[in-house]
Amino acid sequence: MNLALLLLSSNTLVHLSAVDLVIIVFYFALVLGIGFYLKGQANTGEDFFMAGREMTAWVAGLAFLSANLGSLELMGWAGNSYKYGILAAHWYWIGAIPSMLFLALVMMPFYYVCKTHSVPGYLKLRFGVGAQAISSVSFALMTLLMSGINMYAMAVVMRVVLGWDLNFSILISSLTVAAYVALGGLRSAIFNEVLQFFLIWAGALLIPILGLIEAGGWSGLQARILQNLTEQHAANPGSYTHLWSTLGNFNANPMGINWAGIVFGLGAVIAMGYWTTDFLVVQRVLAAKDLRSAELAPIIGAAFKMCVPFIVILPGLLGLALLRDPQGQLLRLVPADLAWSPAGQAQGLHGYDEVLPLMLARYCGPGLLGLGITALIAGFMSGMAGNVSAFTTVWTYDIYGALINKNASDESKVKMGRWVTIIGVVISIGTAYLVMKQQSIMDYVQSLFSFFIAPLFGTVLLGMLWKRATPAGGWTGLLAGTLSSVGMYAWVKLDPNAVRYVALSMDAQDQAQNMFRALWCCLICIIVTFVVSMLTKPKPDSELKDVVYGLTPIPKAENVGWLHSPYFWGVVVFVIFIVLQIIFW
Amino acid sequence: MKSGGSLSIWFFTGLCLGVTGALIFATGIYELISPPATKVVLYELHANVWWGAVLLVTGLFFGIHFSPANERKRMSGKS
Numbered sequence: 335m336n337l338a339l340l341l342l343s344s345n346t347l348v349h350l351s352a353v354d355l356v357i358i359v360f361y362f363a364l365v366l367g368i369g370f371y372l373k374g375q376a377n378t379g380e381d382f383f384m385a386g387r388e389m390t391a392w393v394a395g396l397a398f399l400s401a402n403l404g405s406l407e408l409m410g411w412a413g414n415s416y417k418y419g420i421l422a423a424h425w426y427w428i429g430a431i432p433s434m435l436f437l438a439l440v441m442m443p444f445y446y447v448c449k450t451h452s453v454p455g456y457l458k459l460r461f462g463v464g465a466q467a468i469s470s471v472s473f474a475l476m477t478l479l480m481s482g483i484n485m486y487a488m489a490v491v492m493r494v495v496l497g498w499d500l501n502f503s504i505l506i507s508s509l510t511v512a513a514y515v516a517l518g519g520l521r522s523a524i525f526n527e528v529l530q531f532f533l534i535w536a537g538a539l540l541i542p543i544l545g546l547i548e549a550g551g552w553s554g555l556q557a558r559i560l561q562n563l564t565e566q567h568a569a570n571p572g573s574y575t576h577l578w579s580t581l582g583n584f585n586a587n588p589m590g591i592n593w594a595g596i597v598f599g600l601g602a603v604i605a606m607g608y609w610t611t612d613f614l615v616v617q618r619v620l621a622a623k624d625l626r627s628a629e630l631a632p633i634i635g636a637a638f639k640m641c642v643p644f645i646v647i648l649p650g651l652l653g654l655a656l657l658r659d660p661q662g663q664l665l666r667l668v669p670a671d672l673a674w675s676p677a678g679q680a681q682g683l684h685g686y687d688e689v690l691p692l693m694l695a696r697y698c699g700p701g702l703l704g705l706g707i708t709a710l711i712a713g714f715m716s717g718m719a720g721n722v723s724a725f726t727t728v729w730t731y732d733i734y735g736a737l738i739n740k741n742a743s744d745e746s747k748v749k750m751g752r753w754v755t756i757i758g759v760v761i762s763i764g765t766a767y768l769v770m771k772q773q774s775i776m777d778y779v780q781s782l783f784s785f786f787i788a789p790l791f792g793t794v795l796l797g798m799l800w801k802r803a804t805p806a807g808g809w810t811g812l813l814a815g816t817l818s819s820v821g822m823y824a825w826v827k828l829d830p831n832a833v834r835y836v837a838l839s840m841d842a843q844d845q846a847q848n849m850f851r852a853l854w855c856c857l858i859c860i861i862v863t864f865v866v867s868m869l870t871k872p873k874p875d876s877e878l879k880d881v882v883y884g885l886t887p888i889p890k891a892e893n894v895g896w897l898h899s900p901y902f903w904g905v906v907v908f909v910i911f912i913v914l915q916i917i918f919w
Numbered sequence: 920m921k922s923g924g925s926l927s928i929w930f931f932t933g934l935c936l937g938v939t940g941a942l943i944f945a946t947g948i949y950e951l952i953s954p955p956a957t958k959v960v961l962y963e964l965h966a967n968v969w970w971g972a973v974l975l976v977t978g979l980f981f982g983i984h985f986s987p988a989n990e991r992k993r994m995s996g997k998s
Contacts, residue, residue: 353942353943353945353946357939357942357943360935360938360939361935364931364934371926393928525928525931528932529932529935532932536936540966544961544964547961548960548961696959696960697960697961697966698959698966699950699958699966700946700955700967701943701946701971702943702967702970702971704942704943705974
């Protein structure tokens with residue numbers, strides 16, 4: 335098909351100029367060039383799957399953050415901040431910072447000292463093959479689905495924003511990701527994640543800067559939002575710019591959630607589960623060159639994570655305050671299914687998730703637009719590559735190496751890794767087309783992901799901190815937590831009135847349900863693990879060395895000054911986090 | 920951080936930011952000379968000129984500081 339025909343369309347959000355296309359093509363060439371350059375440094379299993387465990391704290395920290403900072407995340411949360419106001423920032427602050435610090439200072443030493451290749455690998459050391467099998471199979475399935483969803487989401491965004499053909503976007507992105515991950519392994523994925531980190535900031539930072547100038551600063555922004563929402567008769571218009579003061583009741587804020595759901599459901603369970611046990615992000619830190627770098631990496635990631643609302647949440651709020659249609663009337667964004675329906679398209683409606691591209695088109699002319707679009711593409715591809723590289727490691731070590739061929743040599747594992755990367759991308763393409771046919775899968779997969787993460791956190795936490803936890807307790811707790819989460823989800827789907835029991839209020843909306851479901855299933859996991867462990871025989875202490883607190887000699891910190899101490903920087907990040915909560919209370 | 924041959928990730932970052940910044944800066948200068956018919960909001964701030972310059976300078980810093988020649992010098996200084 336003619337490239338020009340694919341790239342040009344009259345009915346698109348933005349139109350690219352020649353310089354924009356040059357920037358995009360340069361990015362693709364650079365990414366592939368890095369893959370070819372690093373091919374020679376991915377010859378052993380340690381090189382291919384763990385990037386040689388030689389990353390500095392900065393590289394591991396930025397990759398750790400970037401693995402999570404995909405475009406699905408950026409555009410989705412910018413859309414959520416348009417929909418829910420500044421409450422969306424909780425997912426970047428209480429929903430990330432405490433858990434990232436917990437990973438750095440409490441859990442990282444165990445992961446690092448036991449030299450595991452993966453989180454399921456840790457579960458094998460601690461609880462045996464049963465817990466490893468549940469965790470690795472569910473994780474492998476989820477990564478492939480998420481990779482396909484990233485691919486599909488990118489194709490849809492490129493069609494809406496640029497008018498690109500869906501098949502063209504899927505083909506180009508999948509070939510590029512398959513090439514650079516299969517060639518350079520995790521090292522190549524990490525290099526591109528660091529590159530993506532800079533591109534995202536370079537491409538997105540102008541929006542809040544110019545937006546705040548146009549709105550008249552933060553106070554001007556607050557006043558415009560209040561005025562616009564009051565004109566539209568929105569409920570609680572004043573709550574869109576307050577972080578905590580409206581969380582006393584479920585019906586006092588646009589998210590339909592209360593403080594307990596945010597603190598316990600999001601902060602204590604979902605965030606802890608995601609940032610400490612999701613191998614996609616933890617793998618980046620395991621590639622650090624020493625323990626101090628592995629501890630510092632999540633702290634560096636946390637410091638930058640605190641700033642992300644500036645380029646994600648603020649553009650959403652600016653959209654709420656500033657976006658107007660060509661007639662000068664206030665532009666009201668709508669849910670994606672309505673915006674993308676034939677009727678919505680005919681009326682020229684835009685979905686919540688389009689707020690970031692809309693703001694990009696508002697301020698960015700030729701060149702800057704190309705950079706912004708490149709940042710989005712980089713984010714999508716990085717999301718795919720992160721999932722594919724994590725899948726490759728878990729498949730090779732925790733499924734192939736642990737269950738299929740226990741005597742596989744290092745060389746055969748690398749060969750397997752390269753092939754599985756390509757197979758993983760091919761399956762992801764299949765998933766992308768499956769989602770295209772059945773878009774509701776996307777919603778289900780997001781929920782499925784949360785089914786596994788919350789109980790996994792309970793299992794890993796007890797495994798690390800309580801030596802009495804037994805293998806039977808570990809895997810039955812994990813299974814019970816996962817099944818109870820699925821059960822609660824199905825219960826509310828079948829009987830919407832059940833929300834009063836699951837989320838404690840009939841006013842609770844989707845996000846509140848997710849938070850409370852995660853809290854209950856984590857508690858069920860912990861209780862079942864405790865009860866079954868007390869009824870079964872524990873492992874002897876000698877078998878728990880290096881995997882349980884109290885039986886693991888943590889290497890003494892190098893003789894570094896306080897300026898290089900992870901604890902010092904952890905405290906600094908935590909204090910800034912508290913100050914931000916007070917400022918935006 | 921080097922991690923893989925003589926070229927560090929920071930060199931690639933510098934290359935990416937430098938080339939992109941140069942293209943954006945050049946486009947901004949061209950728009951100063953020949954203003955476009957359709958202008959973005961706050962066009963008068965000429966964001967592509969100063970933002971392109973910021974990226975170009977940042978890219979040059981990374982590209983030069985972590986260039987293969989400087990990396991070799993650092994390595995020989997360490998040994």
